[in-house]
Amino acid sequence: MLRSQLLVQLLLTAFFVANANAGGKTFQVTPQQLQFCFQEYPESLYCQMPTFGLEQLPYLAALETPNILGVTNLLGIETATLPMPSPAVGFSFNFDRTLGVMTRSLESFGPILSDRAETIGARKIAIGFTYQHFGFDSLNGRPLSHDFDTQLAIINSLHLKVDEFVTFISWGVTRRIDLSVVFPVRTVSMGITNSVGVGLSPTNFFVPVLTPNVSKSSTGLSDIALRFKSTLWKGEHGGVGLGLDVRTPVGDPLEFQGAGAVGVKPFVVGSWGYHFRRVFVGPHVSTGFEWNGSSILGGPLVGVPGRLPRRWVYSVGSEVGLSKRTRTTVTLDLTGQRLFSALRTYSNVYLLAGHNQANGASAIFSSSCASLTSCPVSVTTHPLNLIDGSIGGKVNPWGNLLFTGNLSFRLNRSGLRARLVPLVGVSYTF
Numbered sequence: 001m002l003r004s005q006l007l008v009q010l011l012l013t014a015f016f017v018a019n020a021n022a023g024g025k026t027f028q029v030t031p032q033q034l035q036f037c038f039q040e041y042p043e044s045l046y047c048q049m050p051t052f053g054l055e056q057l058p059y060l061a062a063l064e065t066p067n068i069l070g071v072t073n074l075l076g077i078e079t080a081t082l083p084m085p086s087p088a089v090g091f092s093f094n095f096d097r098t099l100g101v102m103t104r105s106l107e108s109f110g111p112i113l114s115d116r117a118e119t120i121g122a123r124k125i126a127i128g129f130t131y132q133h134f135g136f137d138s139l140n141g142r143p144l145s146h147d148f149d150t151q152l153a154i155i156n157s158l159h160l161k162v163d164e165f166v167t168f169i170s171w172g173v174t175r176r177i178d179l180s181v182v183f184p185v186r187t188v189s190m191g192i193t194n195s196v197g198v199g200l201s202p203t204n205f206f207v208p209v210l211t212p213n214v215s216k217s218s219t220g221l222s223d224i225a226l227r228f229k230s231t232l233w234k235g236e237h238g239g240v241g242l243g244l245d246v247r248t249p250v251g252d253p254l255e256f257q258g259a260g261a262v263g264v265k266p267f268v269v270g271s272w273g274y275h276f277r278r279v280f281v282g283p284h285v286s287t288g289f290e291w292n293g294s295s296i297l298g299g300p301l302v303g304v305p306g307r308l309p310r311r312w313v314y315s316v317g318s319e320v321g322l323s324k325r326t327r328t329t330v331t332l333d334l335t336g337q338r339l340f341s342a343l344r345t346y347s348n349v350y351l352l353a354g355h356n357q358a359n360g361a362s363a364i365f366s367s368s369c370a371s372l373t374s375c376p377v378s379v380t381t382h383p384l385n386l387i388d389g390s391i392g393g394k395v396n397p398w399g400n401l402l403f404t405g406n407l408s409f410r411l412n413r414s415g416l417r418a419r420l421v422p423l424v425g426v427s428y429t430f
Contacts, residue, residue: 044254074416076297077342080259085130086115108282109329109394112406114315116271116284117241119231120172128168128427134418136160141413159191176231184222188256191215218255224248238272253297260295261308280321287314300379309342327396335388341381387411400429
């Protein structure tokens with residue numbers, strides 16, 4: 001009990017300290033900083049996001065309006081922290097002292113996006129595969145599909161989607177300790193249609209340019225995650241577990257495949273189970289706090305690195321065992337996360353970095369600065385709250401095989417969001 005109280009106190013302290021650090025900063029932007037994309041990684045999705053087709057012009061204009069900056073910033077942050085299916089296994093095995101063998105629990109197959117206190121059991125191994133589709137369609141409640149950007153470029157339709165394939169392996173080290181490894185492979189696709197941009201003429205005058213329809217994508221291994229979980233206390237109807245998630249910076253952040261920084265998240269989870277005649281109800285709740293390192297995706301502007309936002313994550317839900325005969329479990333969850341210093345607002349209407357490909361000359365222009373060599377930009381950071389609901393189910397047709405289906409839906413409009421996120425998966429326990 002004392003250890004649990006100390007853990008809760010630590011999480012609350014971290015929460016308030018992180019929240020107190022969300023404030024505004026003024027960054028001095030120079031031509032050399034914005035040349036990061038022009039000169040070093042021009043073909044990456046991260047660098048192509050502000051231009052979207054303008055790189056094909058003889059005189060390139062890298063457009064950074066607040067809307068485009070917001071998409072680039074949040075696409076990097078949110079793809080770095082996408083909610084992956086939990087490696088919580090569907091089956092829990094316990095040693096039956098009467099029979100002298102390991103027996104499988106048939107009451108519930110566990111949550112899908114959250115976790116439970118029970119572990120898989122000593123020397124048991126589970127392997128699973130899942131697929132999720134994120135079709136982002138709004139930025140802070142503003143649709144991406146209609147006149148998205150109206151400053152220097154008019155983008156009538158902006159398309160962003162992420163397809164994520166996840167393989168996980170869970171191993172029961174002891175009867176109360178699990179070790180899981182998660183291997184995500186991700187495809188990120190971006191595109192625009194019916195767009196008007198602003199080009200830089202040879203005489204350094206802005207001229208309207210009709211840009212072609214453009215679509216770009218990248219596929220690769222994302223950040224590998226490790227999970228350690230231990231059951232601290234187990235009673236007749238439930239238990240409490242403590243875990244630690246470690247995200248390794250394997251994926252390429254410039255292709256939005258990974259965070260580009262290490263992430264560490266301790267968490268605590270509680271789960272219970274009750275029978276109401278032939279129906280089993282298993283509520284569960286969890287919370288954790290994640291610390292992240294510095295990454296190119298955490299900076300205030302494209303090409304300027306910074307620390308990725310810290311996260312407070314939480315979930316509450318329940319599994320409902322409909323019938324032992326049909327071997328079906330329905331899962332309902334409410335999940336949320338608060339990202340500190342994630343949402344940015346910009347003082348200037350736009351920034352424009354012009355690059356003359358003919359002679360290599362570069363200049364920076366801004367609506368509120370007179371100097372062509374420097375431009376102070378006030379960037380104010382705010383916390384971002386993402387809240388989602390989900391409904392799913394698991395079916396056990398035979399043996400230790402499980403099929404999983406889930407549909408998540410947004411409950412608020414903050415951030416870069418997808419209206420619906422479908423998930424399908426399969427797992428087997430040995």
